[in-house]
Amino acid sequence: MNLRHQEILNLTRQQGKVGVTELALHFDVTEQTIRRDLNALTEAGQLARVHGGAIIPSGVINLRYEDRQALAQAEKEAMAEACARLIPEGASLFMNIGTTTETVARALLSHRDLMVITNNLNVANILAENAGIEVVVAGGILRRSDAALVGEVTAEFVQRFKLDYAVVGAAAVDLDGSLLDYDYREVRVTQAIIQNARSSILVADTGKFRRAAPVRIASLAELDVFVTDRTPPKTIRKLCKTAGVSLVVTS
Amino acid sequence: MNLRHQEILNLTRQQGKVGVTELALHFDVTEQTIRRDLNALTEAGQLARVHGGAIIPSGVINLRYEDRQALAQAEKEAMAEACARLIPEGASLFMNIGTTTETVARALLSHRDLMVITNNLNVANILAENAGIEVVVAGGILRRSDAALVGEVTAEFVQRFKLDYAVVGAAAVDLDGSLLDYDYREVRVTQAIIQNARSSILVADTGKFRRAAPVRIASLAELDVFVTDRTPPKTIRKLCKTAGVSLVVTS
DNA sequence: CTAAAAACGAACAATATCGAACATTGCCCA
DNA sequence: TGGGCAATGTTCGATATTGTTCGTTTTTAG
Numbered sequence: 001m002n003l004r005h006q007e008i009l010n011l012t013r014q015q016g017k018v019g020v021t022e023l024a025l026h027f028d029v030t031e032q033t034i035r036r037d038l039n040a041l042t043e044a045g046q047l048a049r050v051h052g053g054a055i056i057p058s059g060v061i062n063l064r065y066e067d068r069q070a071l072a073q074a075e076k077e078a079m080a081e082a083c084a085r086l087i088p089e090g091a092s093l094f095m096n097i098g099t100t101t102e103t104v105a106r107a108l109l110s111h112r113d114l115m116v117i118t119n120n121l122n123v124a125n126i127l128a129e130n131a132g133i134e135v136v137v138a139g140g141i142l143r144r145s146d147a148a149l150v151g152e153v154t155a156e157f158v159q160r161f162k163l164d165y166a167v168v169g170a171a172a173v174d175l176d177g178s179l180l181d182y183d184y185r186e187v188r189v190t191q192a193i194i195q196n197a198r199s200s201i202l203v204a205d206t207g208k209f210r211r212a213a214p215v216r217i218a219s220l221a222e223l224d225v226f227v228t229d230r231t232p233p234k235t236i237r238k239l240c241k242t243a244g245v246s247l248v249v250t251s
Numbered sequence: 252m253n254l255r256h257q258e259i260l261n262l263t264r265q266q267g268k269v270g271v272t273e274l275a276l277h278f279d280v281t282e283q284t285i286r287r288d289l290n291a292l293t294e295a296g297q298l299a300r301v302h303g304g305a306i307i308p309s310g311v312i313n314l315r316y317e318d319r320q321a322l323a324q325a326e327k328e329a330m331a332e333a334c335a336r337l338i339p340e341g342a343s344l345f346m347n348i349g350t351t352t353e354t355v356a357r358a359l360l361s362h363r364d365l366m367v368i369t370n371n372l373n374v375a376n377i378l379a380e381n382a383g384i385e386v387v388v389a390g391g392i393l394r395r396s397d398a399a400l401v402g403e404v405t406a407e408f409v410q411r412f413k414l415d416y417a418v419v420g421a422a423a424v425d426l427d428g429s430l431l432d433y434d435y436r437e438v439r440v441t442q443a444i445i446q447n448a449r450s451s452i453l454v455a456d457t458g459k460f461r462r463a464a465p466v467r468i469a470s471l472a473e474l475d476v477f478v479t480d481r482t483p484p485k486t487i488r489k490l491c492k493t494a495g496v497s498l499v500v501t502s
Numbered sequence: 503c504t505a506a507a508a509a510c511g512a513a514c515a516a517t518a519t520c521g522a523a524c525a526t527t528g529c530c531c532a
Numbered sequence: 533t534g535g536g537c538a539a540t541g542t543t544c545g546a547t548a549t550t551g552t553t554c555g556t557t558t559t560t561a562g
Contacts, residue, residue, distance in 0.1 A: 001301045002549090003268050010267075020509075030551055035510070051558065052509065121372065121388070128395050137372075137400050139390025139408045144379050149388050157390045157408065253539085271519075281541055286520070302548060303519065 004029075004037055009046060012056060019053040075205050075229035076100055078250040080107040083167060083203050083227045086248075089113055091164045094193040095123050097148040097186060098169025100203045102126060108133075117161055119154050119189055121147040143183060150185035158192040166197030168223065172211040173204050177220035177239045180213035190217045201225040206232055220245060255280075255288055260297060263307060270304040296376075326456055326480035327351055329501040331358035334418060334454050334478045337499075340364055342415045345444040346374050348399040348437060349420025351454050353377060359384070368412055370405050370440055372398040394434060406439035409447060417448030419474065423462035424455050428471035428490045431464035441468045452476040457483055471496060 004027055011026075012018045020038070024031045038054045041047040048057040079100065084107035087093060092115040095101050105126040108114065112132045118124055119138040127135045140154030168190060170179035179190070179202065194200045200223040209232065220226060220236070221243035229251050231237070240247045255278055262277075263269045271289065275282045289305045292298040299308040330351065335358035338344060343366040346352050356377040359365065363383040369375055370389040378386045391405030419441060421430035430441070430453065445451045451474040460483065471477060471487070472494035481502050482488070491498045 001299065001306070003270065003301050003304050003306065005301075006267055006306050031509080032511085032552080033550055036550085039511090121375075124372075124393055128393060131395070135393040136404075137388065137390050137393055139388050139400075139405070142375055142379060142386035142388055144382070147379075149390075153387075153408070153411065154390070157404070160404065282519085283521085283542080284540055287540085290521090 002037060002040070005041060008037060008041065008054075012047060012054060017050075017053055017055045022053070075251070076103045077107070079203055079205065079227050079229055080104040082248050082250045083201055084108050084111065086201060086225060086227075087111065087114075087165055087167075092116075092161075093163055093165035093167060094118065094158065094161075094197055095120060095167045096169060096190050096193055097146060097181070098171070098203075099146075100205065101167055101169040104167050104203055115163070117158065117163065119149040119158070121149065138189075140189070141185065143185070148186070150183060150189055152185075152188055154185075155188035155192040158189060158196060162196050162198075164198050166193045166200040168193065168200060168202050168218075170202070170204055170208065170213075170217065172213040173202075173208040173220070173236075174212075174216075175209060175233055175235050177236060177243075178216045179218045179220065181215050181217050182213050184215045187215055187217045194218055194222055199224045201227060203227045206230045209233060209236070253288060253291070256292060259288055259292065259305075263298060263305060268301075268304055268306045273304070326502065327354045328358070330454055330456065330478050330480055331355040333499050333501045334452055335359050335362065337452060337476060337478075338362065338365075338416055338418075343367075343412075344414055344416035344418060345369065345409065345412075345448055346371060346418045347420060347441050347444055348397060348432070349422070349454075350397075351456065352418055352420040355418050355420075355454055366414070368409065368414065370400040370409075372400070389440075391440070392436065394436070399437070401434055401436035401440055403436075403439055405436075406443040409440060409443040413447050413449075415449050417444045417451040419444065419451060419453050419469075421453070421455060421459065421464075421468065423464040424453075424459040424471070424487075425463075425467075426460060426484055426486050428487060428494075429467045430469045430471065432466050432468050433464050435466045438466060438468045445469055445473055450475045452478060454478045457481045460484060460487070 008018065008023060020031050020034050023034045038047060038049055042049040042054065045057065047054040080103040083104045089111050090113045095105060095116055095118040097120050101120060102122050105123040109130050115134045116127055117136040117138055119140060124135050124137050127133045138149055138154050138157045140149030141151040143150050171182055172180040174180060202220060202223050206228055220239060223245055225246050225248060226240060227248040231249055259269065259274060271282050271285050274285045289298060289300055293300040296308065298305040331354040334355045340362050341364045346356060346367055346369040348371050352371060353373050356374040360381050366385045367378055368387040368389055370391060375386050375388050378384050389400055389405050389408045391400035392402040394401050422433055423431040425431060453471060453474050457479055471490060474496055476497050476499060477491060478499040482500055
């Protein structure tokens with residue numbers, strides 16, 4: 001690792017690609033040095049080398065965690081605030097995976113006397129700041145890409161509880177209302193969370209409709225509230241209406 | 252902790268990276284002093300050192316914890332190495348609470364194909380670096396003081412597994428061989444860990460004999476190996492002999 | 503298809519950074 | 533006052549990174 005590496009990765013994520021000459025000027029080093037950096041990062045699997053520069057590695061796996069964090073931050077915060085307002089003080093709730101969920105956790109920091117069960121270690125970390133929140137971590141297999149705990153054992157853990165709310169995020173949402181994720185091990189966990197919550201809230205920005213992921217974890221119709229940033233597509237609105245899902249749009 | 256440390260952390264978080272020379276100028280001290288600062292912060296897991304400076308650590312989890320006792324770091328590492336040598340590659344093991352356990356985790360980073368179940372989030376964080384280790388987090392109530400997961404539910408989680416080894420740490424060890432902790436919720440967890448491991452290893456420096464804690468979590472006699480830094484008191488040696496606990500002294 | 507231009511990697515020299523050891527300073531407390 | 537201790541400064545050999553050069557490969561322009 002090198003002082004420039006992190007910044008090179010950030011630049012690449014922002015622009016999709018970087019050029020050797022461009023980076024050499026940016027950092028005021030020779031091109032040969034930049035080549036060495038790019039090759040090292042490629043070696044580490046963080047970039048894909050192309051003639052003249054580098055690009056984000058393509059593949060079936062999820063976007064890197066840090067990338068997703070940066071997406072649509074302002075919208076996420078508005079959604080998070082709206083979601084937090086739905087949850088009264090003293091409530092108990094599940095929170096699952098997703099950077100959106102983490103933003104909700106931050107918005108919940110000013111609540112008191114909550115009990116939160118989560119399979120997302122980042123959420124646990126955020127909520128740990130507030131001593132008035134009892135944080136329970138659901139056990140399971142550690143998924144390194146986003147510090148989530150997944151697997152059958154996590155689902156069984158969740159089933160030992162029955163809480164007031166569930167705050168659910170997803171990697172993608174299909175236009176038929178399917179919540180999608182990259183990891184089949186997440187399926188049973190989120191299902192269990194929804195089943196064992198008296199009221200379930202999906203928090204997802206509309207960008208999620210433009211993404212795809214292979215594994216179906218649940219259907220929007222099984223939930224009670226859908227918090228999003230902009231008016232969702234018509235099929236989704238219709239689904240919400242027929243399934244009795246109340247829609248909260250924050251913009 | 253040093254006056255500069257907090258500001259270095261702030262600067263690093265702001266800029267994503269800091270350079271040795273840059274900081275030396277900023278604080279008007281020599282580069283060597285800055286290097287010492289950076290290395291100390293890296294040791295504490297708050298920064299990641301790179302040639303020429305430091306960056307934000309890449310770890311997925313970063314629970315803040317009280318300033319850990321850096322006392323006897325060298326001894327701890329020797330114990331950790333000795334403990335790691337007891338564990339073959341490909342093994343499955345439990346690891347419980349304690350900063351000593353965390354040091355063992357670091358020593359295990361060079362092992363391959365391990366499966367580790369832990370109720371210590373710091374251990375999970377450390378082991379996450381090595382993709383060859385499957386990390387399973389035991390669920391439970393988050394104890395903020397040391398990022399441990401505790402409670403009845405954690406014990407039940409542990410009981411779903413039967414692993415090769417247990418690496419056990421404790422807040423204090425009484426001269427009668429009792430392992431002690433500050434929190435009654437830890438009791439059942441460590442008991443369950445010991446019961447469900449084919450071989451249990453206690454790792455504790457002799458300083459633990461001079462400390463006290465209110466809750467008895469288990470007895471040394473229930474374990475199989477005791478790794479420590481110096482020859483323990485006579486009563487303990489006798490206990491090990493009669494109970495068939497093999498003693499490993501690293502100094 | 504060919505030739506020029508750009509990009510590339512290997513090798514080596516130049517430079518910067520590092521850590522260990524020891525010297526120095528400044529502060530606390532007897 | 534002065535001895536102990538921790539933090540900092542200094543020096544220097546070891547190590548890592550960077551710049552430079554040059555022959556080779558890839559891309560681009562015609």
